[in-house]
Amino acid sequence: MVFLSICMPSKAGAGVIKAINHTHWAINRFSINGQSGIDIIGPYQGGGGGCCFSVPEKWQPGMTVRVDWESGEASTKGFPGFADYEKYKAWEKKMQAQNRQHSQTVPLPDYNGQDTCGITVHFLPCDEIKVTTSCWSPRNANYPIKEPLRMEEPKVCPK
Template identity: 75%
Template sequence: MMLKSCALWTAFLLLTGCSQSAAEAQGGGGGIIDAINHTHRAINHFSINRQSGLDIIGPYQGGGGGCCFSMPAQWRPGMMVQVDWETGQGSSAGFPGFADREKYEAWRAKIHAQKRQHSKAVPLADYNGQDTCGITVHFLPCDEVKVTTSCYTYGSPAYPIKEPLRMTEPTVCPT
């Protein structure tokens, strides 16, 4: 009986993990980790402060759904988040199948050669006096990144990040 109670309590804690983060219990906010990819490259994986965003995000798409991002109750000047991500090919175009091992290996090598690891500390905008709904990271051309904790949806007039979904990568990125 004791074992069954422990198992039920553990299941309850696991199921409620994303609905109330440690920060929320202390008066902060938190929620799901989402992303919007404004580039022609796929985002193979990403994380914010080492919390996974889960999904692969294709070019010019949104996704994510990782749990859980939490933040302190009060924003402070200089607050940053660490965004880590990998970019790669946006489709399986040119996939030769598995029958010809040599062609498959050449295709696979080409795909892996396109993968790039990125890491950037990104300022977290002031959220004092506002509802927070997790975090959304925007992957922009030239490996730029913006984040928001806004509860508004991308594209709504009150959403703070205004860049269009389909952005053109410049020939030369500023350094």
């Protein structure tokens, strides 16, 4: 297993850590190889901006990245306000109980012969993820990850 270095200049390119969330859950926090992606990512949104992620000049088979993240409820439904502290604390505890910690090590796709621009992680239903170092916009036909932004969670996730 080969882990990639972060924030090191490389001829292949360096850039920010971004995310696209294809789920109805919030991504409360995430990191790639321990480097923070910074922003909370709401359902069906993109964001991030953590610095920096770079790759070696040449891609090699076996390159991976470790993605750690916390997902949770995105709705503020039932928020009692702050006036009644006990009600607020009970609501906060209920919301925090829904948070889930995740960690996956995934292959880094081959980028040889391509420009690289940091890394983008796609959070998919069933706690699946995909990553890319592509410089293309997700709206561009050349962008390598094709899943629609709004994806429904299946009733049963594959094991």
